[in-house]
Amino acid sequence: MRKINAxxxxxxxxxxxxxxxxxxxxxYLYSRGHYPTKIKxxxxxxxxxxxxxxxxxxxxxxxxxxxxxxxxxxxLKINHLFNDDYLYISYKEKLKSEKNSWGYEKFVNYDICICxxxxxxxxxxxxxxxxxxxxxxKQKIQDKVNWYRxxxxxDYIRQFGDREIDIFEFMINIMKKEEN
Numbered sequence: 643m644r645k646i647n648a649x650x651x652x653x654x655x656x657x658x659x660x661x662x663x664x665x666x667x668x669x670y671l672y673s674r675g676h677y678p679t680k681i682k683x684x685x686x687x688x689x690x691x692x693x694x695x696x697x698x699x700x701x702x703x704x705x706x707x708x709x710x711x712x713x714x715x716x717x718l719k720i721n722h723l724f725n726d727d728y729l730y731i732s733y734k735e736k737l738k739s740e741k742n743s744w745g746y747e748k749f750v751n752y753d754i755c756i757c758x759x760x761x762x763x764x765x766x767x768x769x770x771x772x773x774x775x776x777x778x779x780k781q782k783i784q785d786k787v788n789w790y791r792x793x794x795x796x797d798y799i800r801q802f803g804d805r806e807i808d809i810f811e812f813m814i815n816i817m818k819k820e821e822n
Contacts, residue, residue, distance in 0.1 A: 646681060648673040649733060649754050651690070653683070653702040663699050671704065689771040693760035696725075705731075705756070705764060708771035712736045714749065715761070715779045717786035721794050723801075727786065729756045729764060729779075762813045784809055 652675040654666030665672075671681045675698055683692075689708040694700050711732050718726040730737060730752040739747045749755075756764060762783065769776045787809045791798045802812070 646686060646690075649706050649731075650674060650698070651679070651681065651683075651686070651704045652698050656699065661699050663701050666701055675701070675703075689767070691760075691764060691767045693756065693758075693764060695756050695758045695760060697755055697757060705754070706733075707764065707767035709733050710768045710772035710774060712774070713765070713768060713776075713779055715765075715782045717782060717789070719786070719789055719793070721797060723787065723790055724759050724761050725757065727757060727761060729761045730754075731756070731768070762810060763817060766810070766814070780810060 651671035651673055653671060654663045654668070654675075655672045655678070656662070656675045657664045669682055671679050671683060671686075673679050673681075683704060686704055689706060690704040691707050693703050693705050695703065711734060713729060713731045714737050716728045716730070718728075720726060730749045731754050732751060733753045735751060737749050738751050739749050742748050765776055765779055765783070768774065787807070791802075791806065
């Protein structure tokens with residue numbers, strides 16, 4: 643059995659240049675986007691969830707969702723959902739934050755940060771495999787959706803219609819449809 647212990651694996655490798663990815667058709671995964679392995683996606687246990695995110699230059703990645711100790715969500719309130727929002731994940735300890743030089747809060751001890759549309763499936767998988775309370779993160783995400791509905795009405799209506807939604811129920815229904 644192969645040793646599977648990284649927080650995430652990628653289908654491809656970070657290149658030497660900014661935003662460069664290489665070897666994305668290799669059947670073997672890279673640990674943390676850098677280190678070649680003899681692990682294939684089929685070898686990963688079910689607690690690894692497939693994702694795509696700008697933080698891995700939109701390569702396909704596989705994130706470990708078990709063993710999470712803490713997570714938090716930061717929304718950027720602009721004209722789209724989740725693309726520029728961040729989910730901070732710690733596998734070792736509770737997240738700690740401090741103010742940066744401009745007075746904004748930043749996390750200083752996260753193990754991985756995810757942005758993009760896969761945030762909700764990742765949160766749901768973390769709940770399932772790490773058994774931590776996700777209520778605070780769910781509320782922050784729903785608050786972002788409510789803000790989006792009030793401030794980006796046309797985009798919201800185009801995506802969800804003219805009704806209030808629970809974004810988690812909405813995404814769970816989509817995920818169920820994709821399974822079938």
